[in-house]
Amino acid sequence: MAMLSTPWNDAVSKLTKLNHPHALATVISSSGSSPRGSGSKMVITTENTYDSIGGGKLEFQIINRARELLNNNSASQEIKEFYLSSSCKQCCGGTMTVLIETFIFNKIPLTIFGGGHIAHELVQIIGDLDFEISWLDSRKSFSSAGSSKRMPDYIEKPYKEINNLDEGSYVLILTHDHELDYLLMKELLEDWRWSYVGLIGSSNKSRKFRARLKNDGLHPDDVNRFQCPIGIEGIKSKKPKEIAISVAAYLLSLTGNRKDSNLLDWKTLKKELNLSHEEISLR
Incomplete structure (x- = not known):
């Protein structure tokens, strides 16, 4: 030392x-x-x-x-x-x-399922920010092998990776397959330990998924835990880059407000030290 x-x-x-x-x-x-x-x-x-x-x-x-x-x-x-x-x-x-x-x-753990256009744009936008990104796709042709730019890692059955995700992770489902989207969402909701789960899709897709999840036995409170459509409100664009910007902005709005439970506020600090308002102001 x-x-x-x-x-x-x-x-x-x-x-x-x-x-x-x-x-x-x-x-x-x-x-x-x-x-x-x-x-x-x-x-x-x-x-x-x-x-x-x-x-x-x-x-x-x-x-x-x-x-x-x-x-x-x-x-x-x-x-x-x-x-x-x-x-x-x-x-x-x-x-x-x-x-x-x-x-x-x-860094903030973020898992992205799906290697399509929106995912590519999103990874480019947030790649240098405070996210530890795990990016997965079930299609070998979309994997990182032999590519000079960042590509998703191949995994045959992405839903089996959920058990390996860190508690408190942020998760985005952006796959090409609605049935795979559903399997991923069901697994995530049945073992809820996440800070955020977002699903790509329209309001109609959101309603259908929530109804199906209820029919499959999930509690109504659990069914309402995920966000769909994703991103900040008011962005109606269908362009991948603009959707990605909206999603990135929403993620930053969530992660920027994180508060560590181990941190003391000034009221607690004052109580712990038994200091007067005047004493704290002078420090």
Whole structure:
């Protein structure tokens, strides 16, 4: 482990540009003879640390805790109070309350079933965005083999891949075959653990699918979980690129509003620290 003297703000800027996971430790409050005052910060990664909030046993404990949080691979915030005279084995006395925030740059899992024109346009549009794309098609002629540009991966029975998808995935059904669309949708709804499922098609297709799913025993609430037609409202175009733009915009509207349940809002932070409005405003 390297302890680098790089200022914490420079480290945050550099690590963020590199999409490198890191933790930011901030002294929220202190009392007695603590080594650093409120507002002191340091940055921790799994390999290095940047700047300092006092050194010694205290800092060692904070680094270890930050790395434990980083290993969870999700954004989080934690408030922890350290008693310098006992748990940290430092003679200066006093207490220090530290906020540890982890910043994780996970991509959003998106599975696209179908390798037609709309799927091709969509992958081009969102290929460089924060999506981890799995793109599948049941036709060998549409597979990536021998192609210099990105193509879908071949899978004979795409619906069998559903068990392998990550919980919370975003799923789009854009295949060439209505019966395959139905099999995929039924599998997805029978094991609902997704952030979003969208089906290409018209309002008429949507009504027919929902009626058939109800007849096949699915609960009405489950039948209404998926979006069809897909994309943002008001786009009536039938051109593949324009449909793809609409779908991309809708996906971004969903993913841009994601909130990690491990993150604290200011009201919670104030309650945890028992700080007044004036004290928070000064920090």
